[in-house]
Amino acid sequence: MRLIDYYMVDAFSERTFGGNAAAVCPLTDWLPDEIMLNMARQHNQSETAFFVPHNDGFSLRWFTTRNEVNLCGHATLAAAHVIFNHRGYTRPAIIFDTASGKLTVSRNDDWLTLDFPVDRTEPQTPPAALLRALGIASYQAAHKGRAWLIELADRQQVEAVKPDIAAMVPGEHKVTITAPGGEGYDFVSRFFSPGEAVWEDPVTGSAHTMLIPYWAQKLGKNRMFARQVSARGGDIRCELKGDRVLMSGQAKTYIVGKLMLD
Numbered sequence: 001m002r003l004i005d006y007y008m009v010d011a012f013s014e015r016t017f018g019g020n021a022a023a024v025c026p027l028t029d030w031l032p033d034e035i036m037l038n039m040a041r042q043h044n045q046s047e048t049a050f051f052v053p054h055n056d057g058f059s060l061r062w063f064t065t066r067n068e069v070n071l072c073g074h075a076t077l078a079a080a081h082v083i084f085n086h087r088g089y090t091r092p093a094i095i096f097d098t099a100s101g102k103l104t105v106s107r108n109d110d111w112l113t114l115d116f117p118v119d120r121t122e123p124q125t126p127p128a129a130l131l132r133a134l135g136i137a138s139y140q141a142a143h144k145g146r147a148w149l150i151e152l153a154d155r156q157q158v159e160a161v162k163p164d165i166a167a168m169v170p171g172e173h174k175v176t177i178t179a180p181g182g183e184g185y186d187f188v189s190r191f192f193s194p195g196e197a198v199w200e201d202p203v204t205g206s207a208h209t210m211l212i213p214y215w216a217q218k219l220g221k222n223r224m225f226a227r228q229v230s231a232r233g234g235d236i237r238c239e240l241k242g243d244r245v246l247m248s249g250q251a252k253t254y255i256v257g258k259l260m261l262d
Helices: 033-043 073-086 128-134 155-160 205-219
Strands: 002-011 020-026 048-054 057-063 093-098 101-108 111-117 141-144 148-151 175-182 185-193 198-201 223-228 234-241 244-249 251-261
Touching: 002 073, 020 033, 020 073, 033 048, 033 057, 048 073, 057 073, 073 093, 073 101, 073 111, 073 205, 073 244, 073 251, 111 205, 128 175, 148 205, 155 175, 155 185, 175 205, 175 223, 185 205, 205 223, 205 234, 205 244
Parallel strands: 020 048, 057 093, 148 175, 185 223
Antiparallel strands: 002 020, 002 251, 048 057, 093 101, 101 111, 111 244, 141 148, 175 185, 185 198, 223 234, 234 244
């Protein structure tokens, strides 16, 4: 019997039941991919993060209930929260080796800052089938990067969208909708990724690698405060620094336990 530490963390939230929940499993060495995928399915969260000590930092991987992914912001924040708060790590920053290169997470009081590469977008016309599935009759602008980015007129329109997930085109399965924020926020967003078994992601760091440069150019400012207006919701302090984006959020531990593998 192998015992593995297990944590569930609400990322991008200062309170339990907010933000985006992620499972986190520290390992001493990698398990077979099939086992990690089965673990992620058993946890049934949008992502499970696995990390292994590596040189002066950690190697980090993320699994949805369907497959391994090459970038996940909230599960990176959750993993860093575990390392800082439960694993006795005393340095001011953590370096993760990942499929998306080296990612750094630094700590400033209760806020953790992710340092991720920018995902630049280009203007494109979204497929009519995607717009129909989202129930969007008109939009302000549409861009494409790692996912679709569709700007709507205001926060109320973003909150009102009720997508037909089953109708979303398989090849265009990632989309963030966004609008100017109001009420103390520079912009708001929501994110859908049914192709990876994430119908609506509560708070999405990877989507903000597109949103931050997009809104920085549009608003003429490099520092912004954003909210993802999902049912759980979450706040993100945003900064554009050249070809990098800084995304700061808080996190709250919900579960600490042990997993037992035969």
